[in-house]
Amino acid sequence: MSLKFYNSLTRQKEVFTPIHAPYVGMYVCGPTVSGESHLGHARPFITFDVLFRYLLNLGYQVRYVRNITDAGHFEEEGRVAEDKISSKATLEKLEPMELVHKYTRLYQWAMAQFNNLSPSIEPTATGHIVEQIEMIKTILADGFAYEVNGSVYFDVEKYHEVFSQKGQPYGILSGRILEDQLESTRALDNQDEKRNKSDFALWKKAPPEHIMRWQSPWGEGFPGWHIECSAMSSKYLGKEFDIHGGGMDLQFPHHECEIAQSTVCNHVMPARYWLHNNMITLNGKKMGKSYNNVIRLTELFSGNHPLLTQAYSPQTIRFFILQSHYRGTLDFSNEALQAAEKALKRLWEAYQWLMKKELTESTGLADENLNQSIRTLVAEMEEFMNDDLNTAKVLANLFELTSHINSVKDGHLPAGAIRLETFQLLQQQMKRFIEDIFGLQGENTATDGKLDGVLQLLIEIRKAAKSKKDFVTSDKIRQELAQLGVLLKDEKDGGVSYQFE
RNA sequence: GGUCAAGUGGCCGAGAGGCAAGGUAGGGGUCUGCAAAACCCUGGACGGCGGUUCGAAUCCGCCCUUGACUUCCA
Secondary structure, eight states, X not given: OOOEEEETTTTEEEEOOOTBTTEEXXXXXXXXXXXXXXXXXXXXXXXHHHHHHHHHHTTOEEEEEEOBBOSOOBOOTTSOOOBHHHHHHHHHTOOHHHHHHHHHHHHHHXXXXXXXXXXXXXXXXXXXXXXXHHHHHHHHHTTSEEEETTEEEEOHHHHHHHHHTTTOOTTTTTTOOHHHHHHHHGGGGTTOSSSSTTOEEEEEEOOTTOSSOBOOTTSSEEEOTTHHHHHHHHHHHOSSEEEEEEEGGGIIIIIHHHHHHHHHHHSSOSEEEEEEEOOEEETTEEOXXXXXXXXXXXXXXXXXXXXXXXXXXXXXXXXXXXXXOTTSOEEEOHHHHHHHHXXXXXXXXXXXXXXXXXXXXXXXXXXXXXXXXXHHHHHHHHHHHHBTOOHHHHHHHHHHHHHHHHHHHTTSSXXXXXXXXXXXXXXXXXXXXXXXXXXOOOSSOOOOHHHHHHHHHHHHHHHHHHHTTOHHHHHHHHHHHHHTTEEEEEOTTSOEEEEEO
C-alpha cells in the first residue's frame, strides 16, 4: 500500500505524491516563544517529527521547516491591542529579546529531550521582517489589501469574490462560509479600522509603548500574525510545497489566512497536503492557556505540579502520544501516563535483549507458525504507517513481537524456534520502527565503565553468597542497591541484569 | 447562536458493514530460596431509541452527553 495522508483540505485520505520526488518540502507551525511549552505543544512536534523521520526512512530528501514565532502578535476584539511578547516582557522586566531567547532555548532543550530531530531550518519571524514586508507590498499592489492609519489589512471579502471563481473561496480549508460570518458579525464592526470583521491584519502600526517595532513603508510597526508563515514557507520551500502541518486549532483562522495571502502573492495554493493533529485534553478539555489547565513540560519532567502524582520522562510522553492516532484527541491522566511508562519499559527491555542476542545458526527446530507470525507482524507495520501514520497499530504489533521475544528470552520457546533470517529481519525492523521512525531511546544512559565494574563486583559477591545459600547477604545487596535506585534481576539463564530506576 | 467532531472494558486507546487490536490495572497459573521481571490462561466494553441490511460499534434518522472552532491558541 502506498503512503496515504488524511488531507484536511479535501477531507479524505489521499495518496502522497511529492511535487518533486525524491524531494519533499514540509512546513510545520512552531511555537510562540513568549512562554514555556506545555504538554499540548509536545503533540504536533512529536507527531511531525515521526512523519519527518518516516519520510527520511522511506528515502525522501526532506526539507523540514519549523518556525519560531518571536515577534509579538497583537490581540483585538475589545481588548487593548498589544504585542504579547513585549507586554509580558514589561511585566517581567525583561527585554523582549531576552525573553524570546530564554524560551527559545527552553523549547529547544525540550525538543532534544523528546529526541526530536532538528528541523532542516528553524527560521524566526524577527529574522524575516523584510520578506514579510515585501509580501505585504505585493498584496497591496494587487489590490487585496488596504492601509488605514499605518496598519495594513487583508481584504477577505474581495479575495473571496475573486478566488471563489477560481475554486478557492475563503474558508476552503476550514469549511467556513464567509457569507454567514459577514452577516452575523457586521453589526459589531463600528469602531474598527477594518472594513469587515473578517479582514485580518498584515501589518500593525506600533503604539508608542511598543518595544518591538520595525520600519516599513507604512510607518513603524510589526507584522500581523499570519504573514510570517507565508513568508518563510515560500522562501524556503517554494511557492508550492508538499506538506503543511500544525495543530487543529490553527486550521482557522491561521492556515486559512496563510492560504489567502500566499495565493494572492504566488498564484497557487501553497501546500498540497494539510495535516492537522488533534488536541491533548485534560479531563476532556483542551489543554490550553485560555483554559488555565496546562501542565508545562518542565513540570511534567519533574513531577512538580498539583495534578501529577509523579514525574514522567520525555520518552514516556513520546510513547504516550504515539499510542494514539494523531487525528484523535488524547486524554491526559496519571493512570494513562503510568500505563505508558510501564509499557515502554517492557518494550524497550525486550528490544535491548533482542539487539544484543546473537543467533548464529538455524537449528532445524524452527516453528513455522511462529516464523510466519513474526513475518506478518513485521510486514504490517509499514502498512499501518502508510495508512495515515497509524502509530497506535504499529505499537500493537511491536507488543505482539515483544511477547515472542520474551518467550525466547525466558526459554519458553527454544532459541532455534525462530529461524536465522526471521531473527535478522526482526532485529532490523524493530530497530527501524522503534529507533529510526518512532525516535524512542533508552533512558538509563550514562552508565560509565567504572560504575558498571562496581556493579559487576557486587553481583559477583551476591552470586557467591547465593551459591552458599547465604540469602541474608544476597538479599542485603539486592535491597540496598534497590534503595539507591539500582534494580537487580535474576535472569532465567543464571545471569543477573541491573537497571536504574 | 453558527459550523464541525467525538462517545468502545476500571483507565488510555485502535478498528469504520462479517471473531471488537494493543497497553495498563484486576483474577488464576508457571518459573524462582524469596523477590522482581517474564510467559501462559482469564473475566470485563461499542451513550440511548428507531431504521437499512442475511449481518451494524461501523451506514441513515432522532435524542442524550462531551468537546473543538467561531479571527490569541499546538
